[in-house]
Amino acid sequence: MITLLIILLLVFLALSVPIYISIGLASFISVLIFSDIIPMVLIQRMFSGLDAISLMALPFFVLAANIMDGGGLSKRILSFSRALVGHLAGGIALTSQVASMFFGSLSGSSPATVIAIGKIMYPELVKGGYSRSFSGGLLASAGAVSLVIPPSITLIIFAAVTGVSVSSLFMGGITAGIVLGLSSIVYIYIYAKKHNIEKDKRASWKELVRSFGKAFWSLLIPVIILGGIYTGIFSPTEAAVVSVVYAFLIGFFVYKELDLKTTFKICIDSAITSAQILVLVSSAQLFGWVLTREQVPQQVSSFMVDNISSVIIFLLLLNVILLIMGMFMEGIAAITVTAPLIFPAAVAMGVDPVHLGVIMVTNLAIGMYTPPFGMNIFVAQTITRLELKEMMPGLCKFLAFNIAGLLLITYIPEISLFLLRFM
Template sequence: MPLPLFFLCLALMLVGGFPIYLSLVGASLLYIALHPELSLLLAVQRMVGAPDSFALLAVPFFILAGQIMNTGGVTHRIFKFARCLVGNFRGGLGYVNVLASVIFAGMSGSALADAGGLGLVEIKAMRDEGYDDDFAIGVTAASSTIGPIIPPSIRFVIFGAVANVSVAGLFIGGFIPGLIMAAALAVMVFVVARRRNYAVRRRASAGDLWASFKESFLALLMPAILLGGIWLGVFTPTEAALVCILYAVVVTGLCYRELSVGQLPGMMVETIRMVVPAMMIVAGASLFGWIMNYEKVDQALVKLLLGITTNKYVLLLIVNLILLVLGMFLEVISVIMLVLPILQPLVTILGIHPIHLGVVVVLNLMIGLLTPPVGFVLYVLSGTTNRSFGFVVRAVVPWIIPLLVVLVLITLIPDLVMFLPRLTGFA
């Protein structure tokens, strides 16, 4: 089976509406069946072995922790504290939106959890205070992408497991870029709020600020426990995910008393429903990577790109363009699993640090969550706001610009990513 025929088969299955994991497995098994020199048994072993990773165990744990916090009253406490802190500026709820996402990022590590959980609280508050829907939706969508960049991050866990890179190093490396994203979005809020002359809200009193801080303190403590524990070597990122679940249950169930034991089974079932397709993609993509390696596609691509330029920063910009296009049509995990085996030889030759590459790739693919036709955050916000998909797209597009600026910055200035990992000994 010629390689072009393999890609044609894969494309037809995707266009035909088959899930990505079935398309990968189907096209790969057909290719292997038509090549007698390849062992079908070995292919099955690769599929079964691919998700068998200690690092990947963190994925369901972080998803479950995010659900517990969304249900257990953490989100509205975070929003209330952020509102008291920065809500008095012109367009204040825009700044609140960004700050709340930064705080929530240190707990869930998921853009969809941010958009679908915290986003509901944010958009309702902004509507109640008379903010335009396009502003509320745009800043909510853009700020949700901070979640997978500031640790902990489900996407970094998957990247680290696939690329055999320190997940803790990726977590630490995402911290500064996440804060830069928040600053860039705050500048965008400032510009839009001034242009539309949004009202200035009364400054919260010191008493209100202190009360909101005390109420949200236990929630705010979680990122410090997670990052501090990983930084000091007390636990691995996977163990940190378990600590996150335990802490979330204690805080939301015993302290806030907003989580009941009866809610946990439903959350676990929902976690399984979300994790199984992701692990199937990991299994299917392992076959795809095996075939790419067998056909020496990675070597051919390296020769092609090095024939264009040998400047690693120019090549990274080219890779960014490719990923931006792929992110418009494929889910994040799929792109990581499909592209990473091909990129790794290029990274090795050019001396690009894998932690730098990981943060660049994940930020790039987070922008993909905001781009049609397969931008998952767009669909989440369209459903929760009762606005048409087209309206949401138009509202979000301007907010992609500051994120692209940050992407270019961290691509061309590796120290923005690598400073903390080097400082903490993870790089």
């Protein structure tokens, strides 16, 4: 059964069949041919796969991200970021990176971050003397950080698939996301120094305070969300609802860039996005159930434990596999397919579940812009109008520095576990 399942999945993917159909249809055909299970049971498994408390947070975080973008929160974060770091070497590029990290902590969506930051900053980067290749690579890679920094939708999916605490994963994602962002900042600084890029004039204290004041209500969102979770005031799911209400109130009554018509359209778009994600999760849960029923996770776990004695080699292989998968599959799909297989083996080898989740999501974040098929590349191309060959030099250099950051996250567990143990 498993051989047919994998063959069908690969064939459907090669034919460009949508991922959720590829996963679900391959599972249905394999089970119906090799077992006497009736189709209704498979449909029930798909529905029960969505019956997870952690998944309730997903549509609310999607809605919150769209409200933040439509309500003017993202552009105020950009203005504050530029006032904060614009005078440093590589100031405009640093602004893009820092703003992406801020916005990523609000939206949890990598493509959304590329669009929200890129459409404003790309013209500024080119005007500031940065090459188009560098600018395109920066925007594609900076958006990837948002997959790691909480509230990360991909971390929520990992929690739903494996049962690991969402709040613990969020703690690990904070420090890992900062390390990943800093690896890009190092390259930005080196590039700016090498090419003698002109800096912004240093913002005065008055200008800095003014930009902070305008962005203050936007910057409070991660404080409210993460502070509420870690102080026990509300759960991650409740935090998602709070973020929606808060973002709406700020966009509607404080910034006054939302109206009822815009809000209605945002709700429709968010519902469509959430449905697309959840139907994928549903199909993947069926796929995972079939694998579990055939004891594939246990076999993979036993094989790895028996044949790979070194945790260092195991994690290195895991990184390579996930980086390749990240090029072809969106992070949520890759997590739902691979986590049930990898999780038992990793835990059996002594890898901390939170550390594992952060490693997997960081790999998939980098895979989002790894040439030639990373999704963020195509999203960035809609903004930059560059061909892939034009973007490649910039992409590859950011990729090299981010992989260095990934190796630090992989082989220094304290980066992911420091806050968790401290708290």
